[in-house]
Amino acid sequence: MDGLVALCLAARAESSVGSQVCTSDGATLAQQLGALTAIPGGTVLVARTEGAVVGLLLGRLLGPNPFTDDVSLAVEALYVDTRHRRRGVGHALMVGAAEVASSAGAQHVYAAPIPGARGMQRFFVQLGFAAAAAHRVTSTVALQRRLAVDGAMVRRAGSRGLEDLIARRRQSRAGRAADKAGVGDVVRVGDKENVPFAEDAPAQPSRLSISKQVKRAVQTRRDAESSTTTS
Template identity: 50%
Template sequence: MKLGISVTDLDPEHLDELAALCLTARDEAALGAHICVADQAGLRQQLCTYAELPGTRIFVAYLDGSIVGFSLTRDIMPGQFLTNSMLYVELIYVDEGARRRGVGHQLMSKIAQTAHDNGAHDIYALPLPGSRGMQRFYARLGFAPAAAHRVVTTQALLRHLATETKRPRRGVTPIEDIIARRRRARSETHSGPLDLRAFQATYTSSQPIAVVPPQRHPRNID
């Protein structure tokens, strides 16, 4: 597990802190007003209700002791239409200041391991409305479109998570890094890999100004 990050079940003592983070997620979502209430006390009560529903889990991610992410999941058992059990991710969110540090992967790893332990064949997820970042996150982990949701098999998600963990994390994409380096190179020198501007300035100032006499054309003597 990444140093400084831990993912556990929600502790009732941290309900207020989680409700505050839910408000942040609500404000970020394009349709946040249609997802949950706008006051912390009301959100706290909704979280308590959700936590008591059969098959639901609330995982929270801590970074250096503070809650920076959470997920809401639900176990869906076989019934009249469903032949295999599955795990449904209703929401996964990471605070903006804690992104690109592995928090989302740790939450998803906890979800995938829970699905595996409970024999869930598939994992369905519902991204926050209008969240392109979450859509890319799910796609990178192998989730395929499924109506308004995304779906991946539990085994495929475990494989993707193992691969993603081995990749070095960077704050920018490779193409952004290349563009930034080219811009720095252009600002540092205009004469190619070797900066000759200082030499050119010294050479020019040390040379006398040459006066070129006008050219005299011979007269036509024909």
């Protein structure tokens, strides 16, 4: 519980609207987290490494109720310690959340990113969550499929880590964009046409060589015209 409280307070300090995240009083926050676990369907997932709590996910199973027959999982908070980001912690927490949703028969997973956490917004978008009022939503099946694909890519990355995987994705996108132009295509600049690759164009004499040849020819012609014969 102490680790959970510390992470919640860190999330509060990081958010631009900290008062909307949680209370700043650690004792009160511990009581509130305990109450969440006592609520039917309340879910708390914790990521630990070397005995330290480095990530948390707070969720709650909703429904059925008089307004819907469906069961959904609401992810109310997801936070990873700044020193352990880009290491798959958030991904692992979402895998756990998807398993909770699937076990409960929840067809959809809703998420409410912490206010002001732009990185978390991007994270949910990358996992396929679409806007739904003030939340984001995706189907449980689609989430599990996306998490499986991302997990396979991370495993193939091996020891080079997630940062290298992201760099390779960016490089791949840049390569596809470059391929759209086509090798050897003519690119028009102003009123001139230019061939991007020199090896695709016919070889041309250098300007220096041409200049020397013209100068030599002109000089030879002038010498012949200006010569005189004396008797």
